[in-house]
Amino acid sequence: MGKDGGVATDLIVPLKPPRAGKSRLRGALGYPADAECHAALVLALASDTLRAATAAPGVRRVLVVGSDTEALAALRELGAEVVDEHGNGEERGGLNGALRVGERLLRAADPLAAVGALQADLPALRPGELAAALAEADGRRAFTADRHGTGTTLLLSGAGQPLAPRFGEGSASVHTASGAVPLTLPAPSLRGDVDTPEDLEHARLLGLGPSTTALLDTACVPH
Ligand SMILES: Nc1nc2c(ncn2[C@@H]2O[C@H](COP(=O)(O)OP(=O)(O)OP(=O)(O)O)[C@@H](O)[C@H]2O)c(=O)[nH]1
Numbered sequence: 288m289g290k291d292g293g294v295a296t297d298l299i300v301p302l303k304p305p306r307a308g309k310s311r312l313r314g315a316l317g318y319p320a321d322a323e324c325h326a327a328l329v330l331a332l333a334s335d336t337l338r339a340a341t342a343a344p345g346v347r348r349v350l351v352v353g354s355d356t357e358a359l360a361a362l363r364e365l366g367a368e369v370v371d372e373h374g375n376g377e378e379r380g381g382l383n384g385a386l387r388v389g390e391r392l393l394r395a396a397d398p399l400a401a402v403g404a405l406q407a408d409l410p411a412l413r414p415g416e417l418a419a420a421l422a423e424a425d426g427r428r429a430f431t432a433d434r435h436g437t438g439t440t441l442l443l444s445g446a447g448q449p450l451a452p453r454f455g456e457g458s459a460s461v462h463t464a465s466g467a468v469p470l471t472l473p474a475p476s477l478r479g480d481v482d483t484p485e486d487l488e489h490a491r492l493l494g495l496g497p498s499t500t501a502l503l504d505t506a507c508v509p510h
């Protein structure tokens with residue numbers, strides 16, 4: 288059991304190489320679209336997500352799965368565990384493939400672990416809202432939809448039960464069809480993933496974490 292009475296959960300956080308990821312965010316809020324500046328913004332979103340995830344009661348391990356060595360090293364500094372999604376010669380399986388790599392590792396360490404997948408673009412995430420989602424799920428395979436109701440920000444599985452991730456366009460209805468329980472708690476910070484400039488403004492109004500706040504306050508000089 289986690290400290291709040293929910294089931295202790297190991298989380299996988301997938302991270303696409305920051306230069307390639309979050310393409311729709313380039314130039315958001317007047318922030319430079321330059322490749323280095325954009326990568327710094329994507330990394331800041333992930334840093335704030337991880338800071339909140341590692342602080343959430345009920346979360347036991349947080350494992351970042353990605354392929355960008357520099358980004359993984361920076362996130363390890365924050366206290367997250369990191370793994371290369373192609374490290375063992377795994378084929379390129381995109382987002383769901385990366386999640387399966389993480390799930391395999393976590394279940395090898397503890398076959399009875401409750402495992403979840405949390406998106407890396409939740410810069411306003413509050414630890415208490417993540418903990419409340421784990422508590423509502425209470426060991427069931429369950430998910431939180433994004434604020435639009437179409438995507439998925441968190442997918443959870445019960446102890447020893449496959450995660451069976453089906454992230455991608457319209458994943459909320461696909462996860463529902465696959466039997467995952469849609470969680471009903473409001474948890475705006477957990478539903479506030481950032482894909483577009485409008486999403487970033489929404490997250491800013493909720494209250495961004497320190498990394499994204501500091502970055503947007505600093506003039507990034509385009510190369
Ligand atoms: N490890 C890994 N993570 C991925 C991959 N594709 C997407 N992600 C991550 O999955 C989460 C959700 O992905 P999207 O919101 O579609 O992000 P994106 O592909 O960076 O964004 P767009 O360029 O706007 O489509 C984010 O945390 C991404 O970093 C992948 O191939 N490997």
Ligand SMILES: C=C(OP(=O)(O)O)C(=O)O
Nearest residue numbers: 438439454455456458482
């Ligand atoms: C991949 C997904 O993320 P997004 O909708 O944020 O691109 C998803 O919600 O399944």
